[in-house]
Amino acid sequence: MNKQPKKGGKRPQQKRQQQNFEYARRLNGKKVKIHLRNGEILEAEVTGVSNYEIIIKIDDKEILVYKHAIDYIEY
Amino acid sequence: MNKQPKKGGKRPQQKRQQQNFEYARRLNGKKVKIHLRNGEILEAEVTGVSNYEIIIKIDDKEILVYKHAIDYIEY
Amino acid sequence: MNKQPKKGGKRPQQKRQQQNFEYARRLNGKKVKIHLRNGEILEAEVTGVSNYEIIIKIDDKEILVYKHAIDYIEY
Amino acid sequence: MNKQPKKGGKRPQQKRQQQNFEYARRLNGKKVKIHLRNGEILEAEVTGVSNYEIIIKIDDKEILVYKHAIDYIEY
Amino acid sequence: MNKQPKKGGKRPQQKRQQQNFEYARRLNGKKVKIHLRNGEILEAEVTGVSNYEIIIKIDDKEILVYKHAIDYIEY
Amino acid sequence: MNKQPKKGGKRPQQKRQQQNFEYARRLNGKKVKIHLRNGEILEAEVTGVSNYEIIIKIDDKEILVYKHAIDYIEY
Numbered sequence: 001m002n003k004q005p006k007k008g009g010k011r012p013q014q015k016r017q018q019q020n021f022e023y024a025r026r027l028n029g030k031k032v033k034i035h036l037r038n039g040e041i042l043e044a045e046v047t048g049v050s051n052y053e054i055i056i057k058i059d060d061k062e063i064l065v066y067k068h069a070i071d072y073i074e075y
Numbered sequence: 076m077n078k079q080p081k082k083g084g085k086r087p088q089q090k091r092q093q094q095n096f097e098y099a100r101r102l103n104g105k106k107v108k109i110h111l112r113n114g115e116i117l118e119a120e121v122t123g124v125s126n127y128e129i130i131i132k133i134d135d136k137e138i139l140v141y142k143h144a145i146d147y148i149e150y
Numbered sequence: 151m152n153k154q155p156k157k158g159g160k161r162p163q164q165k166r167q168q169q170n171f172e173y174a175r176r177l178n179g180k181k182v183k184i185h186l187r188n189g190e191i192l193e194a195e196v197t198g199v200s201n202y203e204i205i206i207k208i209d210d211k212e213i214l215v216y217k218h219a220i221d222y223i224e225y
Numbered sequence: 226m227n228k229q230p231k232k233g234g235k236r237p238q239q240k241r242q243q244q245n246f247e248y249a250r251r252l253n254g255k256k257v258k259i260h261l262r263n264g265e266i267l268e269a270e271v272t273g274v275s276n277y278e279i280i281i282k283i284d285d286k287e288i289l290v291y292k293h294a295i296d297y298i299e300y
Numbered sequence: 301m302n303k304q305p306k307k308g309g310k311r312p313q314q315k316r317q318q319q320n321f322e323y324a325r326r327l328n329g330k331k332v333k334i335h336l337r338n339g340e341i342l343e344a345e346v347t348g349v350s351n352y353e354i355i356i357k358i359d360d361k362e363i364l365v366y367k368h369a370i371d372y373i374e375y
Numbered sequence: 376m377n378k379q380p381k382k383g384g385k386r387p388q389q390k391r392q393q394q395n396f397e398y399a400r401r402l403n404g405k406k407v408k409i410h411l412r413n414g415e416i417l418e419a420e421v422t423g424v425s426n427y428e429i430i431i432k433i434d435d436k437e438i439l440v441y442k443h444a445i446d447y448i449e450y
Contacts, residue, residue: 023428023439037413037444038112038146052142053098062150064098067427069112069146071413071444075437113187113221127217128173137225139173144187144221188262188296202292203248212300214248219262219296263337263371277367278323287375289323294337294371338412338446352442353398362450364398369412369446 024067025049032056033074034065099142100124107131108149109140174217175199182206183224184215249292250274257281258299259290324367325349332356333374334365399442400424407431408449409440 027046034042034056042065048055054065102121109117109131117140123130129140177196184192184206192215198205204215252271259267259281267290273280279290327346334342334356342365348355354365402421409417409431417440423430429440 020426022425023423023430027439035413036146038110038114039413040146042147048098050097051095055098063147064102064150065147066142066145067441068143068443070441071411071415072417072438072440075439111221113185113189115221117222123173125172126170130173138222139177139225140222141217141220143218186296188260188264190296192297198248200247201245205248213297214252214300215297216292216295218293261371263335263339265371267372273323275322276320280323288372289327289375290372291367291370293368336446338410338414340446342447348398350397351395355398363447364402364450365447366442366445368443 024054024073027054027073027075030075035071035073036065037069037071099129099148102129102148102150105150110146110148111140111144112146113144174204174223177204177223177225180225185221185223186215187219187221249279249298252279252298252300255300260296260298261290262294262296324354324373327354327373327375330375335371335373336365337369337371399429399448402429402448402450405450410446410448411440412444412446 028049029046031043031045034044034054036042042056042058042063044056044058044063046054047057047062052067054067054070056063056065103124104121106118106120109119109129111117117131117133117138119131119133119138121129122132122137127142129142129145131138131140178199179196181193181195184194184204186192192206192208192213194206194208194213196204197207197212202217204217204220206213206215253274254271256268256270259269259279261267267281267283267288269281269283269288271279272282272287277292279292279295281288281290328349329346331343331345334344334354336342342356342358342363344356344358344363346354347357347362352367354367354370356363356365403424404421406418406420409419409429411417417431417433417438419431419433419438421429422432422437427442429442429445431438431440
């Protein structure tokens with residue numbers, strides 16, 4: 001996970017994609033521990049990631065978590 | 076709900092729409108439990124979703140909830 | 151209030167306006183109960199709405215409320 | 226202060242300016258009571274407003290207040 | 301510090317720069333008291349300002365402060 | 376770290392890059408103390424920085440920290 005997007009001789013199109021790069025997208029399909037701003041810790045599998053949301057699955061139930069409510073994620 | 080927007084051979088127009096994709100739009104018409112940053116839990120039907128707001132209906136009364144105030148949503 | 155902007159065969163110009171659609175604009179002129187993040191509830195008439203602010207009137211006194219401080223609005 | 230920017234037959238250039246309209250700009254030079262998210266109330270004259278900041282003057286001392294820290298402003 | 305950027309007959313290029321004007325940039329090199337959202341007050345010299353960050357120096361140690369964590373700054 | 380990006384006779388392309396300049400990118404590979412909004416202090420090595428996230432490594436475990444949850448960083 002510590003591999004950063006490579007720098008260097010990229011074309012403009014690729015450069016713009018790099019600027020929008022986010023690590024959260026890589027969590028899709030993984031088990032994580034999400035620490036929320038309210039103190040709760042959600043332990044679950046990530047089943048979706050969008051710009052502002054992370055979808056997790058706990059006991060066959062899906063939950064939409066807003067990224068703005070997350071302090072940090074262990075994985 | 077865990078179907079993510081498909082990746083792959085899309086046209087630019089479709090690509091831009093994907094980047095703005097959000098799961099919250101799919102909650103329209105569903106019964107949800109909204110967990111707010113203040114600790115309150117609003118149990119209600121979603122009747123509208125805009126970029127920054129979710130409209131819910133509780134006992135025939137409508138409420139505008141700001142997404143920034145939401146920690147997570149069960150559905 | 152639960153009428154959402156219609157989807158479908160719109161022209162690009164209209165599409166862009168839809169994306170910026172927000173329900174808060176419709177509250178102008180109405181009596182509302184604004185629940186703030188600090189626990190306060192402001193009961194007042196909405197006299198103005200801008201991108202980030204809502205203006206309310208309480209006893210002939212005007213108050214500028216930042217949307218970021220609002221959890222939800224009853225109307 | 227409750228005069229909203231007029232709607233109607235505007236040219237595109239003016240329309241864009243309307244979308245960026247904010248009430249806080251009108252507070253410049255006025256005495257206000259700023260209610261902060263930390264519970265503090267700053268009573269002062271507004272001497273400057275930028276996109277994200279409000280400058281106030283208390284006893285010849287200037288203070289830069291971030292709008293994100295403001296819940297509401299009485300004026 | 302209470303001199304605002306002048307209004308009036310500007311060219312488009314200058315106009316855009318005005319819209320991005322922020323007072324925090326002027327704090328560079330000054331001693332300030334930064335009041336954080338967590339209640340801490342950091343008393344220090346500002347040694348750098350970027351769009352979202354302020355760098356301060358306390359006892360030869362540098363600290364990156366996120367603007368979003370700042371309530372107000374005395375200077 | 377207190378060297379700011381130089382001002383002056385730059386070309387437009389370089390100017391735009393300056394506006395997006397952020398100090399956090401320079402923390403990559405350094406040991407830091409991250410003070411979170413929840414009061415926690417994470418002491419760790421930075422192994423990645425994206426627009427909204429900082430990746431740190433504690434005891435061979437990686438953690439995704441959202442910048443919005445950070446108050447300040449000592450380094």
